[in-house]
Amino acid sequence: MIRIDNVSKRYGGTLVVDGVDLTLAGGGLTSIIGPNGAGKSTLLSMISRLIGMDAGTVTVDGLDVTRTPGDVLARRLSILRQDNAMTARLTVRDLVAFGRYPHNKGRLTVDDGRHIDRALAYLELDGLKGRFLDELSGGQRQRAFVAMVLCQDTDYMLFDEPLNNLDIKHAVTMMRLLRRAAEDLGKTVVVVLHDINFASCHSDRIIAMKNGRVAEQGSPEEIVRAEVLEAIYGTAFAIHMIDGQRIATYFR
Amino acid sequence: MLPEAKRKMPPLGILLVAGAVALVACALFMTLGAKGSWSFILPFRGKKLAAMLLVAFSIAVSTVLFQTITNNRILTPSIMGFDALYALIQTGFILMFGATRVSSADPRLMFLVECGAMILFSCVLYRWLFSGAARSLHQLLLVGIIFGVLFRSLSQFMQRIIDPNDFIVLQDRLFASFNTVESDLLGIAALMIAAATLVAWRVAHTFDVLALGREMAIGLGVPHRRVTTIILVVVAVLVSASTALVGPVTFFGLLVASLAYQMMPDSRHRHVLPAAVLFAMIALVGGQIVLERIFAFDTALGIVIEFVGGLFFILLLIRGAAR
Incomplete structure (x- = not known):
């Protein structure tokens, strides 16, 4: 369980995350949605101790993220951010192998090899594993990074907009994959999403943020409703039931 | 395909x-x-070679x-x-105490x-990086460049006002020369370099992870702040040792490091580090032979x-390899 207790973050004079209290129960897929600047990514970065908070605490299974040794946390919680520019020149397989670093400190075992191959297969990267990252398209790179996070094999997996750069097929495959990780492997998956309909169709729980606060939280049935979304995004929505899925339209 | 051509020779072969x-x-x-007499030549050249x-x-x-921790x-x-x-420290000493x-x-x-x-300087710079709200590496780099200009201007100012005789001595010290190696320092420099290398060796397993960038390194459980501080201190010791031995050489590091990145198929440190060291040795010793x-x-x-x-630095800038 991830417990977020009165967490705030200030950049200069602006409060980006404003006293958020939130409990993310173990298991399932939780989506965080909200307009730009709502503090979604910042909150995710604080949970994963990439940035410090100005107030409040975050605990993962009772471990305070700011005080727990990095490697202990890295075996429990993994994070993938949006922007993963790097100067290092690596092959896809080398990158995915870094997912095992928290477990092996750089010495690959046979077991690590199995984890790596499985992660590569999960993301359909078998044919690309010998390619260098700078020879890949944006979407292929994104999948390689996700494979690395899968390979880290942690109970909690956080993704900041994992669908960025992905075409429709791979976006759907990615969400199914994350769903499967939550259902079959019992992982706790938290994703920041921009596409409300992906959140609606794949989440167990949706958290809607606005102005640095949690505006609403609940099941897709509770959140994907016209009046709720209109209050969060400040624009008109229509909700349709299509094949048992709640689809929001807002294009006109 | 170009990458295929690059990959022809295995890293171990190149090494x-x-x-x-x-x-x-x-x-x-x-x-x-x-x-x-060999009894003269061997120790005489041996010292130069060791330096x-x-x-x-x-x-x-x-x-x-340094390039790894700053990405x-x-x-x-x-x-x-x-x-x-x-250079500033040298100039300051001579201004205060006189060349003799x-x-x-x-x-x-x-x-x-x-x-x-x-070491103090590098640690202060590092603090700077993590104290502000913007924790970007570009901030550190800009601050570093501005410090460099400041130090250079201060030294130049002091050089204007010191005794001309002192200035000659100073100029001699500040000019990189592999002919007038400070042989008194050889022992202590070797000792410091060995100690720094040992320290670096102990955190060597983090090098490749650090090269992925700060966020990824933290995500993979590297105590980023502590490890980068250690590496910065190691870098400071190595730079002072080499500068004390032969004087400042600005672009040599860039040259050999870039060559190593180019020649090695991937950027893992177990390939790049030894390659850069060997290239540097070849360039220095080979270059000295040619000159002599x-x-x-x-x-x-x-x-x-x-x-x-x-020239190479300008080429790199033009090719936009800065990223």
């Missing part, structure tokens, strides 16, 4: 060849054109590690002003003072290295 070339260069340096190897090692390792392929400790600080007193002081003591100042035997000491190796390195 072996480079190692063999380096060995041959060392052997040639020790024996070529030797006239007279060159130490400098090659320190510059190569410090540059690669940058262009800036090096020397471009960031580490060397300029060395400084020259008669124990060089080992001077070395330790300089080393301490450099072909140009008959008409020019200094430092000048040639700076010329080639400077």
